[in-house]
Amino acid sequence: xxxxxxxxxxxxxxxxxxxxxxMETLARWVxxxxxxxxxxxxxxxxxxxxxxxxxxxxxxxxxxxxxxFSLRPLDRYARFLEEFARTTATSEKIHGFYEVMLPAxxxxxxxxxxxxxxxxxxxxxxxxxxxxxxxxxxxSESQRLLDELPELRPVDQTWLAGLRKxxxxxxxxxxxxxxxxxx
Amino acid sequence: xxxxxxxxxxxxxxxxxxxxxxxxxxxSVVNSDAELKEWPDMSDISRRQRLxxxxxxxxxxxxIAAQCLVDFPEAPWELRMHLARQCWDESRHVASxxxxxxxxxxxxxxxxxxxxxxxxxxxxxxxxxxLALQNRTFEAGELDLLGQLPPKWREVxxxxxxxxxxxxxxxEITHVRFANQWLRRMIQEDRRVLLKIxxxxxxxxxxxxxxxxxxxxxxxxxxxxxxxxxxLAPVNIEDRxxxxxxxxxxxxxxxxxxxxxxxxTGAEG
Numbered sequence: 049x050x051x052x053x054x055x056x057x058x059x060x061x062x063x064x065x066x067x068x069x070x071m072e073t074l075a076r077w078v079x080x081x082x083x084x085x086x087x088x089x090x091x092x093x094x095x096x097x098x099x100x101x102x103x104x105x106x107x108x109x110x111x112x113x114x115x116x117f118s119l120r121p122l123d124r125y126a127r128f129l130e131e132f133a134r135t136t137a138t139s140e141k142i143h144g145f146y147e148v149m150l151p152a153x154x155x156x157x158x159x160x161x162x163x164x165x166x167x168x169x170x171x172x173x174x175x176x177x178x179x180x181x182x183x184x185x186x187x188s189e190s191q192r193l194l195d196e197l198p199e200l201r202p203v204d205q206t207w208l209a210g211l212r213k214x215x216x217x218x219x220x221x222x223x224x225x226x227x228x229x230x231x
Numbered sequence: 232x233x234x235x236x237x238x239x240x241x242x243x244x245x246x247x248x249x250x251x252x253x254x255x256x257x258x259s260v261v262n263s264d265a266e267l268k269e270w271p272d273m274s275d276i277s278r279r280q281r282l283x284x285x286x287x288x289x290x291x292x293x294x295i296a297a298q299c300l301v302d303f304p305e306a307p308w309e310l311r312m313h314l315a316r317q318c319w320d321e322s323r324h325v326a327s328x329x330x331x332x333x334x335x336x337x338x339x340x341x342x343x344x345x346x347x348x349x350x351x352x353x354x355x356x357x358x359x360x361x362l363a364l365q366n367r368t369f370e371a372g373e374l375d376l377l378g379q380l381p382p383k384w385r386e387v388x389x390x391x392x393x394x395x396x397x398x399x400x401x402x403e404i405t406h407v408r409f410a411n412q413w414l415r416r417m418i419q420e421d422r423r424v425l426l427k428i429x430x431x432x433x434x435x436x437x438x439x440x441x442x443x444x445x446x447x448x449x450x451x452x453x454x455x456x457x458x459x460x461x462x463l464a465p466v467n468i469e470d471r472x473x474x475x476x477x478x479x480x481x482x483x484x485x486x487x488x489x490x491x492x493x494x495x496t497g498a499e500g
Contacts, residue, residue: 071315072304075297078318079252079349084290084325084339091293091322094300098315105308116308 050165054225057111059160060104060172061119062222066129066153067101068118073133074145081138083200089193096182103175110171113225125221128214143203144211146190150183152215234356241350244441248350252294257340258287263442264345268452273387279337282392286328287344289399293321295352295365303358310358313409320402327395334391343451351438359417359424360431366410368435370403374474377403378467400470407474 051059074090074097081087105116120126132149135141157176166173194201241250243262251260261267267284270277296317299306306314329339352365377400381393417424444456466484476484 075300078297079294082253082255088322088326091318095315095319098312
């Protein structure tokens with residue numbers, strides 16, 4: 049069974065919420081991170097995340113939801129995001145964001161592509177494919193950053209594995225849409 | 232936005248400012264531009280210092296735009312998109328200035344830095360006030376400065392830096408323009424925004440006066456300070472027009488800069 053228009057709107061709005069949240073997370077980290085080169089990559093990717101959120105938000109309107117509609121994920125996942133945003137060590141910010149959060153989000157996008165009707169929902173498919181392409185570029189930029197600042201390479205692997213596990217534990221993250229959806 | 236907590240602020244000469252953003256240990260951070268080492272010529276050390284200072288100012292610009300995204304989540308999405316785009320632009324500016332700094336033999340932390348614009352702008356509690364200060368005042372001032380700097384760098388044979396500055400100028404015009412457009416819109420919707428902007432301007436004047444060097448004081452480079460009015464770059468009329476300042480506003484800048492006599496012809500040109 050494929051996704052209904054309503055299912056698609058809810059999933060796209062949830063993805064939009066996550067992109068806005070991550071954009072704000074990187075923005076919060078910029079002044080709170082000492083390394084200049086890290087501020088630069090975060091600044092670059094704030095704009096990527098904003099553009100991705102914008103494309104998703106335009107798509108929600110085409111799916112009979114408000115323009116730029118965001119849907120907060122289920123509580124446990126939302127709390128996980130909030131906890132991640134509180135990361136303080138620069139190496140954990142970089143490894144956590146580029147090696148856990150983006151790949152995990154890519155897995156969720158691929159699952160969406162598997163579930164949806166690629167013809168009926170082609171506008172969303174195109175947006176998701178572009179986002180996946182962006183993620184590949186963003187991840188390779190983070191590798192270049194680590195080449196430039198090798199002191200950021202070491203990271204607490206236990207922490208990283210824990211983050212990965214927590215993210216993967218939340219298989220279903222889409223909450224039901226409230227009766228009156230607000231953008 | 233919630234009010235700043237005491238630990239997010241610092242006191243400088245009786246003024247409450249936002250505490251500095253984090254910097255690497257290699258940087259020595261001072262409280263005002265008057266404490267920076269500057270050289271009036273275009274010697275090797277002066278060129279490195281100019282690029283180093285500019286690089287930190289652009290770093291501050293990423294931080295200010297990013298902090299606005301954090302502090303004002305309720306701002307209209309289109310405006311947040313402009314701020315996010317500004318983060319990218321300023322990031323590219325930092326990277327290009329750093330690349331150039333290294334090419335001419337400089338390094339991060341070679342000179343003291345000041346985060347003056349951040350400490351003043353991010354002490355303000357409304358987005359309108361921050362746009363008025365950071366984009367419409369500091370960045371608009373940069374339009375004037377960047378309008379005259381590239382020829383100076385070319386005179387000493389540094390075309391590469393001149394090209395970097397010209398590219399930065401083009402981006403800064405868009406940052407000033409979106410601030411002008413949004414401030415107009417905000418004022419139309421709520422006249423009280425004007426009061427916020429006026430208070431921001433007054434705050435900037437008070438802080439600038441508090442940190443200004445005293446009469447007869449020497450700069451950290453051992454040279455006399457250049458007076459504020461002598462330091463002002465000529466008003467970059469063409470780019471201020473691109474940034475959607477009105478003719479009346481440009482006239483006012485010309486008056487403040489002592490260009491009253493050429494005001495009418497210049498503003499029309």
